[in-house]
Amino acid sequence: MVETRLIDGKAFAERMRLRLADEVAAFVTDTGVTPGLAVVLVGEDPASAVYVRNKGRQTVEAGMNSIEHKLPATATQADVLALVRQLNDDPAVHGILVQLPLPVPIDAQAVLATIDPAKDVDGFHVVNVGRLSVGLDALVPCTPLGCVMLLKDALGSLAGLEAVVVGRSNIVGKPLAQLLLREDCTVTIAHSRTRDLPDVCRRADILIGAVGRPEMIRGDWIKPGATVIDVGINRVEKAGGGTRLVGDVAFDEAQGIAGRITPVPGGVGPMTIACLLQNTLTAARRQVAAGG
Ligand SMILES: Nc1nc(=O)c2c([nH]1)NC[C@@H]1CN(c3ccc(C(=O)N[C@@H](CCC(=O)O)C(=O)O)cc3)C=[N+]21
Numbered sequence: 443m444v445e446t447r448l449i450d451g452k453a454f455a456e457r458m459r460l461r462l463a464d465e466v467a468a469f470v471t472d473t474g475v476t477p478g479l480a481v482v483l484v485g486e487d488p489a490s491a492v493y494v495r496n497k498g499r500q501t502v503e504a505g506m507n508s509i510e511h512k513l514p515a516t517a518t519q520a521d522v523l524a525l526v527r528q529l530n531d532d533p534a535v536h537g538i539l540v541q542l543p544l545p546v547p548i549d550a551q552a553v554l555a556t557i558d559p560a561k562d563v564d565g566f567h568v569v570n571v572g573r574l575s576v577g578l579d580a581l582v583p584c585t586p587l588g589c590v591m592l593l594k595d596a597l598g599s600l601a602g603l604e605a606v607v608v609g610r611s612n613i614v615g616k617p618l619a620q621l622l623l624r625e626d627c628t629v630t631i632a633h634s635r636t637r638d639l640p641d642v643c644r645r646a647d648i649l650i651g652a653v654g655r656p657e658m659i660r661g662d663w664i665k666p667g668a669t670v671i672d673v674g675i676n677r678v679e680k681a682g683g684g685t686r687l688v689g690d691v692a693f694d695e696a697q698g699i700a701g702r703i704t705p706v707p708g709g710v711g712p713m714t715i716a717c718l719l720q721n722t723l724t725a726a727r728r729q730v731a732a733g734g
Contacts, residue, residue, distance in 0.1 A: 444667050446697050449592050449704045455712035459504055462719050466505040469723065477726035478507040479537040480529045484522060485515035485545050494541060497715055504719050509535060519548045523556050530558040536726035537563035560729055563721040574620050581721050586618035588713025589671050590625065593648060596669060596702055601626035604645050608632045608659060609652030614673050618650060651690030661695025670696055670703040673710050
């Protein structure tokens with residue numbers, strides 16, 4: 443039986459946002475430029491609307507401008523592309539985030555490919571994906587960046603550790619594997635077709651749940667003492683009515699086995715937004731330095 447310690451992403455993200463607010467204030471004083479983040483939301487998905495509101499509030503609290511564009515669910519691909527091009531050309535906009543998933547008829551890859559890579563604060567454009575994978579300066583996807591920050595804060599050097607990432611999405615799994623590789627971890631990406639998934643997970647010093655399946659990763663898949671980062675945010679029915687949020691890891695089962703674990707909520711989610719704000723400041727710095 444090990445004592446399982448909580449990794450408090452919410453508190454870490456709060457400290458990060460305070461520090462960013464100081465950096466933004468200094469940047470505004472130095473350059474006369476206020477960083478601006480544009481968020482594009484297509485359609486009415488209520489969960490997406492909540493995230494967009496939180497992002498907007500925290501952007502303003504950090505001293506940056508928040509520009510929100512809401513398009514109806516009936517918007518066409520041409521409408522979305524036209525808006526992205528307008529934001530690319532707007533010097534007051536330093537970061538552009540198009541909330542995913544997009545309504546089905548819209549080709550998300552075509553939208554992402556239209557975002558100016560210098561303003562791509564999600565790090566989803568193939569130019570940023572490629573730059574990350576070859577080790578050049580890139581805008582790095584926010585959720586993976588937040589995970590690695592929490593890991594380094596908890597563990598110090600990650601060099602030589604076995605990391606197993608469960609999930610191979612372009613948004614989390616793949617970029618997180620790249621970042622862990624950059625930290626000299628031995629990285630395995632596991633997914634729905636992985637054989638003996640519980641055994642693969644049991645190798646992990648660092649186990650990441652990023653599949654979006656509620657409590658799929660069980661307590662006995664965790665090596666005693668391992669550090670567990672739970673990226674999943676799944677809304678499930680509560681016994682007796684209502685809903686609650688759970689991660690991809692069976693949190694209660696992990697107690698007494700994991701060395702450390704992130705809770706849901708209050709773990710990775712708040713770090714995603716803090717990293718988005720950091721990327722927006724980074725993008726603004728680079729654009730101002732490039733004279734644009
Ligand atoms: N282009 C794009 N970039 C994104 O980064 C992106 C996206 N699309 N689409 C939707 C997902 C989801 N997402 C979250 C961010 C923060 C929390 C967050 O702060 N969660 C809190 C509160 C959760 C709650 O109470 O609802 C927590 O986990 O503690 C959650 C989810 C960013 N996303």
